[in-house]
Amino acid sequence: MNWGRLIVKNAAKTALAAAIALPMSIGMNAAASAETTLRVVMHSDLKIVDPIWTTAYMSRNYGYMVYDTLFAMDSDTTVHPQMVDTYTVSDDKLAYTLTLRDGLKWHDGAPVTSEDCIASIKRWGSKDSMGQKLLEFVADFTVVDDKTFTINMKKPYGLVIASLAKPSSNVPFMMPKRVAETPSSDQITDYTGSGPFVFNTEEWKPGDVAVFEKFDDYVPRSEPASWGAGGKVVNVDRVEWISIKDHQTAVNALLEGEVDYLEAPPTDLLPLFEGNDDITAKILNPLGNQYMFRLNWLHPPFDNVKMRRAALMAINQVDFVQATIGNPDYYKECPAMFVCGTSFASDEGTEIVMKSDIEGAKKLLEEAGYDGTPVVVMQSTDVDVLNNLGPVAADKLKQAGFNVDLQAMDWQTLVARRAKKEAPSEGGWNVFMTSWTAADILNPISAAGYGASCDKAWFGWPCDEKMEELREAFATETDEGKQKALAIEIQKRAMEVVTHAHAGQWYQVPAWRSDKLSGVLGGPFPIFWNIAKSE
């Protein structure tokens, strides 16, 4: 970086712009008002513009703006072709042949080809856990022609299409071959996609504003839009993601019409919108989010299944959601680990987390010979919807007789510490809590919590051969009925060995200027196609 040149360049640019801005400002404003701009405040600012490199939700949301997917899930959690026009599956379920829709183009005008899609699947599959699982079963890819390719399987796999329609991080977004050939360990630097919006890199000011412009050559499907599926019809010229860190300021900006849409206003500020006919605040994603109670299997006391079961007996869902969300309109107790209202939802085997049984937990602890080993509970203090989970967990565990050491820290420290395998006394941990968007946990392959492959499992490192067998059986099963039965078995096993616990379902409540916006759609991620704005 040449400082001198950069300073001179910026100073000159600013001075020149200032010199011409004053007389021209009226004209410029008039020109600017001709286009429709949707001003949005997201839950965080856009940092990483590679939705395969990271699982951050903001990068996923960015991905949905700029890229498209081969398949997509709708609001009934049914999968539909998206970039794909038609597809066939061979009788032996070993060959999936996909044909792309006519007219698909990259933002640079080049046509989307089979080779682009194959390279994209490979990059995604080298990073994402569900993609990695898929690629374990893929023998190779065959290019039939520019618009058609075949995925050849080593053996039948029940989640080929479901994987390609994965709705949340990491989403299998399609990228041009030259971009998708970037190693998944490196971030991409070419932001060309084929999605309904083009990312304006010139106007991107990190930490301030990210700008997206309508992609005029995008060809929407003819079906109505629903989640990531259907016709992504863009009715505005620009979308600006404005970063406003202070919640009260963001709410004030919406009330005054300076912004049009808030993705995630905190629930305690929602009463400010009550009685205001110009603003609508409502749940757009009926599946919402789910809290997770996670134990560390590596260290005492939770290296013992009885101790883990005792912890599970101590907690209950309602205490967590009341402490964090508060308003019953925005949370629900849900016995289904795969989220209430979805195809694998079931109540079986989960009674233990629905109601605390402190006496039962005490007895189990005694039976297991608990020796007072301190239990380190990590509490995040800077994410509104997570802050109170730690103290509630600590309180319930104390009631059951655990010797609890509640440690407060910011979320970034927590995510670093949860990766440590050391003993809690040496910087490790015993318990932490987090939240998942429901779309991440709809099946036992995409949901990280069920993995029980010891060292390779998600933080907490559960180690259970039977769970891994059940997950493998689920992955290879192609019959939906049998998949559901296996999902129930997996849920019961998760409770038996305590890979984790589902600690309540809760909902984000977006708010928007209903006097200006129409066609606002819900989904497991924010959707900005279909929205029309009147100035």
Added chain:
Amino acid sequence: MFGFIIQRLLATIPVLGMVAVFVFLMLRLTPGDPAAVLAGDNGTPEQIEQIRQSLGLNEPLLVQLGIWVGNLLQGDFGQSYFFKKDVAELILLRVEPTLALAITTLILTIAVAVPIGVIAAYKHGTWIDRAVMAFSVAGFSVPVFVLGYILIYVFAMEVKLFPVQGYKEISDGFWPFLHRLILPSITLSVIYIALIARITRASVLEILGEDYIRTAYAKGLTPSTVLRKHALRNAAVPIVTVIGIGIALLIGGVVVTESVYNIPGLGRLTVDAVLGRDYPTIQAVIIVFSFVYVVINLLVDLTYSLLDPRIRY
């Protein structure tokens, strides 16, 4: 004088060097791992390890320090872990809002604080003096964010004279630029007005008791001439010192105001970088702040000699 300036500027080199090494080591010793943050909430241990390697965070601390210092000596602050942009570019993007807020605040502060401080001293013991002191106490006592929200509620949401939030670059037009800075500047300046008004009052009050002031009156000079030419000039050294310290504090202390009014300045960049453990950005911002502090102190020292001919370097 020239030799003094060179000497002082050379002295900044070891200061900045020590700051650089201290900040580098402190960041590495603080809990948190940028790789875990970058991987996202669903990131697997394997993904985190991959990111650590790609960022060179697995290298020994001394190797990391050597690489960073080497780049720094060539004027390269490195790239932000998150944005994959040069840190220098990120800082330059944020300099204008912070500088604009600091300058407007400073102008407002001096324009209000010095006159009311002088008047309070001149009218010592009267209701004007007491009113200025009461304002000072209130100015110190009200937290910046509370004042910010009150001003937003009254002037932006009720009276609708100003926007609630946001920043316009000067290149977007001078009035839109200024319009969005008025409330933040008032918010930020109140505490400095309180501070500088008190110092000015105390300083002028002390000077007004001096023999040469009595002599000046005896010569038949008007009160305003005595105040301007004899009292204020002699009282200026402590006032300039406090203003200098105020500017330094202002540069680093705009975080809350930037947050409440959504101004994308250096304060917010620093907080975001700290929360995200974006080491290259934090290191660069702190070095820039340190350099600014050193330069401001130098300017304050130089100003002394302009105000008081007895001070020579």
